[in-house]
Amino acid sequence: METFCVFLLLAVGSTLTSPVQDSKDSLMYPYGPNQGDMENPKEDDGTSPEITLTEPFAFYGKQYHSLYVNNNGVVSFGVNVSQYTPDPFPLDGGSPFVAPFWGDVDTRIAGKVYWRQTRDQAVLRRCTADINQYFPEVPFVAVWALIATWDHVAFFRSASKKVNTFQAVLTTDGNIAFIMLNYADIQWTTGPASGGDPKTGLGGIPAQAGFDSGDKIHYYNIPSSRTADVVNIGGTTNVGVPGRWVFQVDEFVAAVTTESIDCLL
Numbered sequence: 001m002e003t004f005c006v007f008l009l010l011a012v013g014s015t016l017t018s019p020v021q022d023s024k025d026s027l028m029y030p031y032g033p034n035q036g037d038m039e040n041p042k043e044d045d046g047t048s049p050e051i052t053l054t055e056p057f058a059f060y061g062k063q064y065h066s067l068y069v070n071n072n073g074v075v076s077f078g079v080n081v082s083q084y085t086p087d088p089f090p091l092d093g094g095s096p097f098v099a100p101f102w103g104d105v106d107t108r109i110a111g112k113v114y115w116r117q118t119r120d121q122a123v124l125r126r127c128t129a130d131i132n133q134y135f136p137e138v139p140f141v142a143v144w145a146l147i148a149t150w151d152h153v154a155f156f157r158s159a160s161k162k163v164n165t166f167q168a169v170l171t172t173d174g175n176i177a178f179i180m181l182n183y184a185d186i187q188w189t190t191g192p193a194s195g196g197d198p199k200t201g202l203g204g205i206p207a208q209a210g211f212d213s214g215d216k217i218h219y220y221n222i223p224s225s226r227t228a229d230v231v232n233i234g235g236t237t238n239v240g241v242p243g244r245w246v247f248q249v250d251e252f253v254a255a256v257t258t259e260s261i262d263c264l265l
């Protein structure tokens with residue numbers, strides 16, 4: 001409840017005092033060098049090294065012990081990702097993806113990609129409170145989280161000032177696992193190599209958001225993915241908090257989730 005109330009307060013305040021998008025900063029978990037984040041190399045289509053997880057993460061019946069944080073807006077298990085034009089889920093390749101915003105990011109132009117694993121008590125308390133609020137029927141106390149943040153990232157061959165800020169939070173109690181996707185500010189959807197307009201970052205084949213377990217059965221495309229409307233993903237949600245999507249991913253419960261999404265949208 002706490003986060004939701006804070007969000008509402010900030011949203012109300014922002015209509016009086018500041019641009020609306022500022023209110024979305026409250027969605028983001030703390031990130032950046034001050035938080036001890038690692039930073040990916042500033043590259044086009046770059047990735048993190050293989051990150052060995054200090055707590056295994058369950059994703060649809062499989063335990064993963066490492067992952068990659070890829071500049072192009074994907075957290076992947078098993079393989080790193082340099083593909084810049086997104087495909088809809090399920091993918092042919094069978095690699096599990098958590099895709100907050102899969103598109104043609106280029107951090108040589110602007111922005112940074114950060115990540116860290118954490119057992120910081122304040123962060124874990126926030127994970128626990130958020131998940132308990134959205135999934136009151138699931139007993140959950142977070143013991144670990146991975147926070148991956150794309151901070152003011154530009155697109156490949158951008159001829160604009162447009163940047164996107166979004167985040168993926170993975171959290172587990174050692175057994176049950178959740179992913180949370182936070183959209184603070186989405187200004188572009190497509191790089192020119194995917195058919196987009198270099199001046200607007202729109203058009204072509206826009207970004208894809210959602211997740212894919214890699215088994216061809218358990219996957220979810222957030223509505224508006226790979227359409228022009230995905231630029232407005234920050235106004236959509238499946239948990240009553242615009243700009244936030246949360247899924248339990250240790251086993252498939254999206255049949256229920258999908259119904260509630262349909263009701264909300």
Ligand SMILES: *[C@@H]1O[C@H](CO)[C@@H](O)[C@H](O)[C@H]1NC(C)=O
Pocket residue numbers: 047048049050080081
């Ligand atoms: C990404 O995968 C490619 C192909 O498997 C490999 O050559 C490259 O070293 C990997 N990059 C990182 C950062 O692990």
